[in-house]
Amino acid sequence: MSRDSRYPRAMEVTPRSAADEVDRIVDAWRRERPDLDVEPLTVFSRVSRLARHLDRARRGAFARHDLETWEFDVLSALRRAGEPYRLSPGTLVAQTLVTSGTMTNRIDRLERRGFVQRHRSPDDRRGVLVQLTDTGRERVDAAMSDLLDVESRVLDVLAPAERPRLAALLRTLTAQFDLHE
Incomplete structure (x- = not known):
């Protein structure tokens, strides 16, 4: 995929099989604290890192339309x-x-x-x-179009059939919080 200069470097596609920073963190914790089950880190550290990358990309999309x-x-x-x-x-x-x-x-x-x-x-x-x-x-219509372009590019690493499954899994995880608000 060619990279548009408007998108952060973190949005570039990397091979699925490549170890990432979370793998290194989890391996280090397993080495240092073998008594702990660090499996939740394999999911939530990635969700957290993805959220930070998406926040930056979203802020950039909105800033291009002079919006916070x-x-x-x-x-x-x-x-x-x-x-x-x-x-x-x-x-x-x-x-x-x-x-x-x-x-x-x-x-x-x-x-x-x-x-x-x-x-x-x-x-x-x-x-x-x-x-x-x-x-x-x-203003909001233009920003929304830009936001969807950014977010679609993030999802480009997934096969179209994987997207609904990911959305369903995330819905299941967030429902426990949304029900209590």
Whole structure:
């Protein structure tokens, strides 16, 4: 695969059979602490390292569209809501897993950038709805396209048939946490 300079070096494909840094870490722990079952490291150290690489790649995709990760999170929640791209601050809090104070600050900042507008709720005179502006929609749509390009390139090392299986296994692992939130 040719490497596009926009993508981190860590995203380059390496042979599946090659030992990686996690193999070296696990081998060292097995040598130093043979009394421990270090098998969880073979999975979670890779998940952790992958998460760090993906975080860098995602931040790069968003930065190319002059967005911070948190801005993308809020804008994409509004975009996913569908026309008219409005949600209550409480719904945004639930979808982005931040406090209401943090969300108020984020909405203020996004409003100053022209990405969202506040509107009175037609159903509750005290309620507010946050609506994505055309500028915000254009920005989040462009960033989403770039993000999917980055993430698709990461998945290129897997056969298409392997992707649903990986997604299912990861869903099983994350469900234990998602159910408690």
